[in-house]
Amino acid sequence: MSKPVATDPRPLIDALRASLQGPVIDREHADYGAARSVWNGLIDRRPAVIARCADTADVVETVRLASEYRPLVSIRGGGHQVAGSALCDDGLVIDLSAMRQVEVDPRRRVARVQGGATWADVDSATQQHALATPGGEVSTTGVGGFTLGGGMALTARRYGLACDNVRSLEIVTADGVVRTVSRDEHADLFWAARGGGRGIGVVTSFDFELHPLGPDVGAVTVFYPYDDAERILRTWAEFAPSLPESVTPQLILWSVPADPQIPEELHGVKAVVALGIYAGPAEEAAGDLAPLRELGTPLLDLSGTTPYLAVQSSVDELFPFGGRYYMKAHGLDTLADEAIATMLEWDARRPTPQSLVVLRTLGGAVARVGADESAFAHRSDRFNLSIDAGWIDPSLDVAAIGWARGMWDALRPHASGGVYVNFAGLDDETGATHEQRYGANQGRLDEVRASYDPAGLFAAAARRA
Numbered sequence: 001m002s003k004p005v006a007t008d009p010r011p012l013i014d015a016l017r018a019s020l021q022g023p024v025i026d027r028e029h030a031d032y033g034a035a036r037s038v039w040n041g042l043i044d045r046r047p048a049v050i051a052r053c054a055d056t057a058d059v060v061e062t063v064r065l066a067s068e069y070r071p072l073v074s075i076r077g078g079g080h081q082v083a084g085s086a087l088c089d090d091g092l093v094i095d096l097s098a099m100r101q102v103e104v105d106p107r108r109r110v111a112r113v114q115g116g117a118t119w120a121d122v123d124s125a126t127q128q129h130a131l132a133t134p135g136g137e138v139s140t141t142g143v144g145g146f147t148l149g150g151g152m153a154l155t156a157r158r159y160g161l162a163c164d165n166v167r168s169l170e171i172v173t174a175d176g177v178v179r180t181v182s183r184d185e186h187a188d189l190f191w192a193a194r195g196g197g198r199g200i201g202v203v204t205s206f207d208f209e210l211h212p213l214g215p216d217v218g219a220v221t222v223f224y225p226y227d228d229a230e231r232i233l234r235t236w237a238e239f240a241p242s243l244p245e246s247v248t249p250q251l252i253l254w255s256v257p258a259d260p261q262i263p264e265e266l267h268g269v270k271a272v273v274a275l276g277i278y279a280g281p282a283e284e285a286a287g288d289l290a291p292l293r294e295l296g297t298p299l300l301d302l303s304g305t306t307p308y309l310a311v312q313s314s315v316d317e318l319f320p321f322g323g324r325y326y327m328k329a330h331g332l333d334t335l336a337d338e339a340i341a342t343m344l345e346w347d348a349r350r351p352t353p354q355s356l357v358v359l360r361t362l363g364g365a366v367a368r369v370g371a372d373e374s375a376f377a378h379r380s381d382r383f384n385l386s387i388d389a390g391w392i393d394p395s396l397d398v399a400a401i402g403w404a405r406g407m408w409d410a411l412r413p414h415a416s417g418g419v420y421v422n423f424a425g426l427d428d429e430t431g432a433t434h435e436q437r438y439g440a441n442q443g444r445l446d447e448v449r450a451s452y453d454p455a456g457l458f459a460a461a462a463r464r465a
């Protein structure tokens with residue numbers, strides 16, 4: 001019989017403590033404050049209990065007890081989702097942050113990655129063999145949420161999304177059963193996990209395909225004068241998608257960071273940043289990357305050959321744990337002149353130097369996967385535009401969130417209509433409709449979720465970002 005935890009969480013906490021190897025952290029526990037912190041300092045949720053699972057057996061036991069006691073459930077991977085979806089108020093957090101092991105098989109070119117690992121964990125292990133799989137650009141980002149929502153990396157046009165590189169995964173479904181899932185086993189779950197993986201179970205490990213890359217890569221980071229923004233954006237509309245698939249270029253409206261390696265007079269100056277790496281041997285990079293360096297007269301050109309690990313952590317310090325963040329994104333089929341004008345009009349009101357607008361280019365390997373081959377619904381978008389507000393001072397909350405929402409609303413007429421679940425900010429986690437997130441795949445995804453979780457144990461996680 002169901003025993004709602006909201007009324008009295010004690011019996012569930014006691015049962016978890018009696019069963020788990022890992023710590024069970026309730027509100028009286030000394031680690032509660034740290035355990036309920038996620039990357040976004042804007043999030044202030046107070047779960048009743050956090051079960052920090054030590055291994056798959058702990059996850060099975062936690063899911064079994066959750067089925068018995070029926071708390072609200074959330075799952076914590078890397079804790080990076082800007083909406084704070086890793087946490088739930090008054091419920092149970094299945095916390096995977098102690099499950100971060102990575103095993104690399106260089107011969108088969110496969111990495112087995114536990115569900116709570118970060119991209120730093122993965123990249124540092126795979127780079128020992130000069131191998132990589134498409135992963136996050138900020139190394140503290142979790143593999144779990146990133147991959148289950150899709151996962152757009154700097155190598156996406158060559159190697160696909162992170163979810164396209166999953167060969168198989170191990171998942172604990174709502175019935176407490178550990179299932180190995182691949183194209184050949186539980187193919188319906190495998191389909192759902194790739195882009196629609198919120199709320200289908202707890203993924204305890206992923207097997208990722210690896211590609212030869214690194215230890216050094218050719219990388220471009222060029223800061224162009226902000227006065228050139230309109231011209232560069234207009235060029236970008238046709239130019240970026242026509243670049244070879246070895247490059248997944250980004251254009252960023254930003255302010256030059258106060259990095260000691262950058263001349264001080266440029267710190268804080270608004271700029272247009274062209275960014276990319278060559279997905280192949282560093283010595284072959286120059287030709288394919290050159291066009292990104294020829295978009296105008298740079299304020300600053302930091303391009304060169306650099307360790308892949310350095311690229312993958314190069315902006316970590318600019319997005320610190322505990323800062324305040326809000327994010328919203330659009331998919332775009334085209335980048336029309338009116339859309340560019342609207343972008344620049346709103347960009348002029350960017351609230352803080354830490355805020356930025358990122359235009360990612362898709363296509364290539366991302367678009368070659370059929371729209372119904374996985375639950376990821378945004379295969380045909382040529383671009384993804386994310387509006388990322390960042391700030392420190394809580395008195396800026398309203399202004400910063402208002403700016404991101406305002407810009408997103410203003411750009412809506414130019415967008416393809418889909419919502420990429422990984423870039424949803426606070427309150428958008430339930431605001432985006434299922435159709436926006438999963439398009440024509442929503443019906444099939446609902447069926448998969450219902451067949452593995454008929455009682456809706458993970459229903460709240462499915463609604464969240």
Ligand SMILES: Cc1cc2nc3c(=O)[nH]c(=O)nc-3n(C[C@H](O)[C@H](O)[C@H](O)COP(=O)(O)OP(=O)(O)OC[C@H]3O[C@@H](n4cnc5c(N)ncnc54)[C@H](O)[C@@H]3O)c2cc1C
Nearest residue numbers: 075077078079080081086115142144145146151152203422
């Ligand atoms: C600074 C920054 C940079 C980013 N850069 C990129 C980028 O370049 N490209 C991109 O595509 N995205 C990017 N993102 C978005 C990122 O992909 C999402 O925030 C993603 O959800 C992070 O995963 P996580 O495991 O850390 O999240 P969490 O907050 O832990 O989880 C997010 C969601 O995924 C679920 N989940 C997580 N792990 C598991 C698991 N093992 N099993 C079942 N469910 C799980 C959670 O329940 C939750 O609903 C970035 C985010 C930030 C904050």
